[in-house]
Amino acid sequence: MSQCPPDGNGASQEACGLDDDQKFWDRRGWLVAGVWVIFLVFPIMDLLVEDYPLSTRIIGLGMVALFAGVYLQSYAKFSWTIGRGGTSTRRAHVNFLILCVIILVGIPVTGLTAMGLFPFITSYAAFLLTRKWLIGTYAIVLVLSFALPLAFGRFLDAIFLIGLNIVLMVVYAITVAAISRSASAEKIRSDYLLVAEQERVARDVHDGIGHSLTALNLKAQLALRLLDEEDYGQVRGELEQLSALAVNALDSVRTTVQGLSRQDLAAELAELQQACTDNNLEFTVAGTAEQIPLTLRSHIAWILREAVTNVLRHAHASTVVIHIGSTRVSVDDDGDGLQPNAVGHGIRGMQERARQFNASCSVGASRLGGTSVQVVFADKGKTQ
Template sequence: MKLNAQGTNQAPEEACDFGDEQKFWDRWGWMVAGVWIIFLVFPILDLLVEDYPLPTRIIGLSLVVLFAAIYLGAYAKYSWIVGQGGTDQRRAHVYFLMLCAIIVIGVPVTGLTVMGLFPFITSYAAFLLTKKWTITTYATVLVACFALPVYFGKFTDAIFLIGLNIVLMVVYVITVAAITRSTDAERIRADFLVVAEQERVARDVHDGIGHSLTALNLKAQLALRLMDEKQYLQARGELVQLSELAVDALDSVRTTVQGLNRQDLDIELAELQHACNDNNLEFTVAGTAEQIPLQHRSHVAWILREAVTNVLRHAHASTVVLHIEPGQVSIDDDGDGCQGNSPGHGIRGMQERARQFDASCTVGASRLGGTSVQVVFDAKEAR
């Protein structure tokens, strides 16, 4: 059997491991900054309510708007770094220094009102910059929180802002630690999955290819003995079987390699359709790949490929029907069936693969008269 999986048809391999979490931060990480924008209400209300000259209000509000724009823009660009230990990129530092410059400019214009901007630069440093920058920023803000009220002679009026800044700095540290811990856990999990996949390949090589090579060696030795005894007809028969074993071993190698590289379930379904057409086998699909959770599609693709491989090799079937539903996948054929045989390497491999994503894989009689392979996982997760 040959599945005709050409390298040119492979889908580009996505950054995996904790890719889903990374995509979340790439797309929605700026919301971490957006949440804290609410604290701009303090300097805005102060500028609107207090008795400031009109030019001061205009300049102050303009500075606040510019501050918010730079802050959100920086997060939109660097949200991917959240939980990754911060960045040393020059532009990130430029954005940060621009925010600090606006605060410095705002001190003679609005006085203690600029303290309402301190939580933004501390969050920026904690989430986006390295630990050295964070420590320096925290120390500077702590000094400023006490020095400015003393300088303007309004320490009592600034107690709330002092307490707010200190509390938020603690919250930022705890939040960053939690995100970093989660990211580290995902990285460890990704490493574990890589090791598990390596172990699976080792099992495939040992159980499949190792067995085939042993059989090839025995057949070759037998053919040589028969030739020495001038039993050429029997020797030719052994060589024919040796050739068939070599083809099976090559198929096993292809299956192992495809199990490492296949990522896209849609492409896998197209390859299976092509393979069945080449072997005059009717292949029908009810459902779409989108009904399978993204994190399960690679596993499901591997199981389907193995199931169809078994059909093409052993079942003598004319029809294969694949049903894809939220929470389960089943594949039925009208071939010879299991015929009471004990589970072979292919079935064990499918069941082991299913266990890797907390699913079950059962093999039994099909309503079409042949074999049915059913994979069941969490329907809630699928929705």
Template sequence: MGTAALSGPPVTQKAGEPESFWDNYGYLLSAFWVVFLIFPVLSIARSGLPAGLTILGYGLIACFAATYLQAFYRFRSGLGRSTNGHPGAWPFFALLLTLALAGIPLLRENTLSYGPFIISYAAYLLSQRAMWWITSTTLVLSVCVAFASGQVEEFIFLLCILVVLAIGNALNITLIRSGLAADDLRLDFAVLTEQDRMARDVHDALGHSLTAVGLKAQLAERLLDTDIEAARSELQQINALTVEAMDSIRVTVGGLRRTTLGEELSLVRAALDDAGVRTVLIGDAGDSDPVRSTALSWIVREAVTNVLRHAHATTCWIRISEGGLSIEDDGDSLAGSHEGHGIRGMRERARLQGARCEMGASEHGGTKVELSW
């Protein structure tokens, strides 16, 4: 039986995956600090300024809030992730400082109310060096202004907020970047795992076939002068081995392409049909855990490839449920046989997903691969 070519995704590729909740909605946390603009608003309201200056003060505060929120929204992807910050965030920061400084004649010492915004902006959108410099400068200036104005008691609450915020931002940024470092390590491990799988698959696909081709070619050469029919038979076997090796290469190289579980099921069904194996699909791809779709696709592809290569089956059953999936056939049972790289690869993929992969005898006489979590 020839081996049909299957294709599907490795775990190492992340293109097209949805962004995280933090990427999409992390900027909304910036809106929380807008509450603290109540202090400059109250300061303007109680200042007794002429109507024109009062309107100007409110306008400056509104522009500050709008600039702050717009910057966080525009640069919402990857907040706090890069030690270099967002290059495009500096013009917004300059505008925020300009608006804050412009309000000094109206707000006077209450301009310190902008401190939490300045510190948070620097922490999440500017470089790490800028964050420390701006945070420390803001804290020092706030303390100096509080003592210079003789209103330490009035500003003690704001000073405490600034200190807590500075520490909280530093811890949060550290956690975000530590998480990114862990993600990078997992990705590197996945890449190494995929490279190891590719090396094993190429060895499995070509090692035996090329060795057999070489031996049969030598035998055919010796038989040419003594037994033409035997030589022709050897050449035909060489041709079959070559086709099988090419199919195996397609399987291996095809594994570099990404598919969803639903797409993978369509591919394996087509491959089984081409090989004359009837497919019985029980359940739906939508019944499985979407988070595990990539790993499930790979395991389905590997299990069906084993059916096509080794089982000599007439029917293949694929069952999908919320708790896992199974692939079984009615061909030659592989249960109890030597555990090859493909089976070990399936177990490893399952383990990385917090699942368990077992292989045993099928009630239909062949092999059953079962994944559960």
């Protein structure tokens, strides 16, 4: 993975880590600059065709070669700044000034032909330097594009070069704005994905580990009661289940960290039945896990776990009934019912998870007298 080059203060660039679109500019941005080297044909042809002394031609061609080398090397080194507001490093400014000096030295020798090099410095300023340098460069080039033809008395002959420079400055500005907007959109997308991942981890920790800790607590309380009753054989069984639940909790932590969804709906139903049986709740399931579309089973498993965990924690119920269909799942209990202002993290978590697969999750009164959780989703066809 490529690293972000440092900025002018030596700090890492904040935009490091953008995806393939930005990586292109990081690694291949100098190729864009390479295309414009074709414009160097104008000063080269002028030096070769016009009546210059041999020494002037040699020096001139050497300066053109130096110009091309500095230009391409600068893009190769600083193309990571394209779309990020430019760089303020000393090296970038020194290279830019070298290009400007070569052009200024060439003006007395080649005259208006030197205007053919203006697109290089406007490109450099637009793509690689900060806005302050861009505005200054554009202003100077715009003035020189009109002043030089007037000074040499060849304004009509330079109309093409004047128009070319103006058009390219506009093109550069629009291109930089488009790239910057794309980079900003990618940054916003990255921030959104980060927040979404944080919410997923928080929800998974609450749903998975919260359920496991609740089961551990209930098992521990049961083991303590059995100890008071001196039923040591049953205590041993409960402690063994405590150990198994702890292993499952650790597995849930690993799953959350890895970003995986290990929930198997059929296995989850079996675990919920065991948890309810251990706590003297009658547990009934109408329907089977196979009725749920395969892609939704993990989500449904999480929601059922949260709903039943809430019953175990708060409802003081004696019966839990789960209905499973191809487009709907419900959890009903005969407990205390939903209390006013009782919408907490668990209910919000179920609703947020339902929205992940375009479903609705509502919580209300149950026909059994307690609370009912209803999840309605689209029928995505039969699973294989």
